[in-house]
Amino acid sequence: MKQIILLMSLCISTLHIVTAQPQFKTQAQHTCADSRLLGTTRMAVATQQHMQLMNMYDVTFYGLDLALERNSAYITGSVTTHATVKSSPLSVFAFELHPSFTIESVTINGAQQSNLTRNGSDVSVNLSTIVAAKSKVVAVINYSGNAPNGGNAAIGNGFNTARVSRWGNDVTWSLSEPYAAYEWWPTKQVLTDKADSVHVAVTTSAENKVGSNGLLTNTLNLPNGKVRYEWESRYPIDYYLISVAVSDYDEYVQFANPAGAAKPVPVVNYIYKGSLDTYKNQIDFTPPLIEHFSELFTLYPFAAEKYGHSMAPIGGGMEHQTMTTQSTFTFTLTAHELAHQWFGDNVTCASWQDIWLNEGFASYAEYLGLQHYSADAAQSWMTDAHNRARSATQGSLRVPDTTNVGRIFNYSLTYKKGAAVVHMLRYEINNDALFFKALQNYQIKFGSGTASTADLQRVMEQTTGKKLGYFFKQWYEGEGYPVFNVAWNQRDRKMVLVSEQATTGKTPFFRTDITYQVQTTSGTETFRVRQTKPTQQFVFTVDGEVLGVTMDPENWILKEVNQIVKNSNLPVPDFAPIVSPNPVSGNFATITDLNFTPTTVVIFDRIGRKMGTQTIVQQENIQLQVSTLPAGLYFVQFSDGQQTRQVKFVKL
Known part of the structure; x- marks a missing residue:
């Protein structure tokens, strides 16, 4: 969403650029997180009855023609709305406008209207002539007044003005998310x-620049020291992503060259006068991030227009479509807001209950951006995300009360747990090519529109062939996270491991794959298993004496590990699967001595990537088809839903 959270992101993982190479440093500044929710708890504006009136028509176009200054919250101008009436005739044209503004006139389809009713912010115009179903409506509303100063937007006011003392700049800006x-x-x-x-057209003093959505199509010099900026965007856009920012900015323009773009994408930066030397190195990460995210998610969605930034003292960032508003530039803040152009702007959550589709994915893009430059910085970021997500044991990703802005933008849940769940979904799919293909399909299917979590799940399942209902049930609707106690023992080459899972929230159990790294006197071996019940036993075949066990060494899972201990009293089964021949040089390998009847077998490579699955059709000696596997070390996991065994083999 707004990037108020951005702010938080920026505070938590700040990129300090002191040379040509980025230097990453993790910080924890709770004041930044607090700034995400300035002001009082905000309630949704329109009443249910008024919402029903507004839903009698579909908006097709907004035209804002305003007079603004960089040091005033006074607004005068007009807004033109084009819409199509739905299936019933339209007798009332309804919209929202704060009562601090005076409505000077309303014209509907060329006829001035006189019968207006205002109930707080709910405005109803009883039309002098009813508009037929499926017909067009053109409403022109002239208004003026001072924007309210109630701190009701996610990070302040919907419209604000302030002086930036460091640079001596006066700035006026908008920030509408979620209801402002x-x-x-x-x-x-x-x-x-x-x-x-x-x-969006804005008339202002000639020394100012005005940033907004889309392309700057015209700049008109007017009498009396005024200038008019005219911005136009031809992409679908949600109400809260329309923006203005006014100041005596310096302009810094870059270009990105994402694969598949018909031409370079301009990156237009309106920054505080005199601040370029301070921010240039950090801003310069924007074009390569556009190119990188275009490879991962699909081409930058607004490539025919632009991307850019307008600076304003909002304590973070807000992903206004094609021109983000940011208070400063750090790597993670810029990455987060840029990723919103895909997750939030191109595909917008259909309800604020699914805000994690915007904020969780944008937050995860911080990790992906860091990973592109520094694996260590990315891992540090994810560790911090897990720590913050664990602080919120109550509450789900799903927002049950969408009238409460504080709950919508809960930093630990919506942002950090959201990112952690995306990371776990990537691990669960266990195939990066399919994971990112699914994200691309999500963008293609729902681009320029809205989507729900159920929509995301369907795309993920259709792309990967996996059933993911359990995953979204426990991680999207559920609360808390798993807590593990693990005991192991060894005899000869056989190792037994027992995992006991408890939870911290209302969700009784989290079904999940888990990777165990086993350190032995012969080296390190990795086993990926699926825990399907609270207490489960796994049996592995290992080389050498076991020295220690690490759960989830790459930190994929949101969890807590209480202990991993050797228990010499833990019985070690007398049996273990045998692969023959081993090494395997032909098309088949035979598995014997399982001592139970498995129903499925899964083959993993040495780093835990799933290479194939087979359904067991014979109950004694099992024939594995390995002809398509390249040469290397593999692990075979057998399960009947209750017991799990694992054995390794080498393919020549």
Whole structure:
């Protein structure tokens, strides 16, 4: 969403650039997290009855024509809304506008209207002429007044002005997420009703620049020391992503060259006057991040227009479509807000209950961006994300009360647990090519529109062939995380491991794959198993004496490990699977001595990637098809849903 959270992101993982190579450092600044939710708890604006009236029409276009200054919250101008009436005739045109504004006139399809009713922010216009179903509506609303100063947006006011003391700049800006667009323009705050396009024109003093959505199509010098900036975007856009920022900015333009773009994508940065030397090195990461994310998620969604930044003192960032608003530039903040152009702007959550689809994926993009430059920095980021997610044992990713802004943008749940769940989904799929292909399919299928968590699940299942209902049930709807106690013992080459799982929240059990790293006198061996019940036994064949066991060494799973201990009293089975021949040089390997009847077999390579599955059709000697496997070391896992055994073999 807004990137208020961004702020948080930026505080938690800050990129300090002191040379040509990025230097990464993790910080913990709770004041940054606090700034994400300035002001009082915010409630949704429109009443249910008024929402029903607004949903009588679909918006196709917004045109904002405003007069603004960099040191004032006073707004005067007009907003033109084009819409299509739905299936019933339209007798009332409804919209939202804060009562601090005076409505000077309303014109519907060229006819001035006189019968207006205002109930707080709910405005109803009883039309002099009813508009037929499926017909077009053009509403022009002229208004003026001072924007309210109630701190009701996610990180402050919907429209604000302030002085940046460090640079001596006055700045005026908007920030509408989630319910504050009505604090600066007449609007319909419904997520699922995106406008097909938007024009934003702002008249201001000649020394100012105005940043907004899309392309700057015209700059007109006007009498009396005024200038008019005209921005146009032809991409679908949600109400809260329309923005303005006004100041005596310096302009710094870059270009990104993502694969598949018809031309370079301009990156237009409006930054505080005199600040370029301070921020340039950090801003310069934007084009390569656009190129990297385009490879991972699909081409930058607004490549025919631009990307960019307008600076404002918001204590973080807000992903306004094609021109993010940021208070500063750090690697993770910039990565987070940029990723929102895919997750939040191109595909917007259909309800604030699914805000994790915006914020969780944008937060995970911080990790992906760091991973592109430094594995250590990425791992540090994920460790911090898990720590913060574990601090929220109550509450799910699903937001049950979408009238509560504090709950919508809960930092530990929506941002950090959201990112952790995306990371676990990647691990669960266990195939990066399929994982990122699924993300691309999600962008393609729902781009320019909205989506729910159920939509994401369906795309993931269709792309990967995996059933993921259990995953989303426990991690999206569920609460808490698993806590493990592990005991192991060894006799000869046979090792037994017993994992006991408890939980911290209301979810009684988390079904999950787990990777165990076993250190022996002969080296390190890795086993990936699936825990399907609270207490489960696994049997491995190992070389050498076991020296220690590590659970989830690459930190994929949101969890807590109480202890991993050797228990010399733990019985070690007298049997273990045998592979013959081993090494395998032909097309088949035979498995004997399982001593139980497995139903499935899964083959993993030496780093835990799933290479294939087979359904068991014979109950004694099992024939494994290995002809398609390249040469290397493999692990075979057998399970009947209750017991699990694992054995390794070498393919020549």
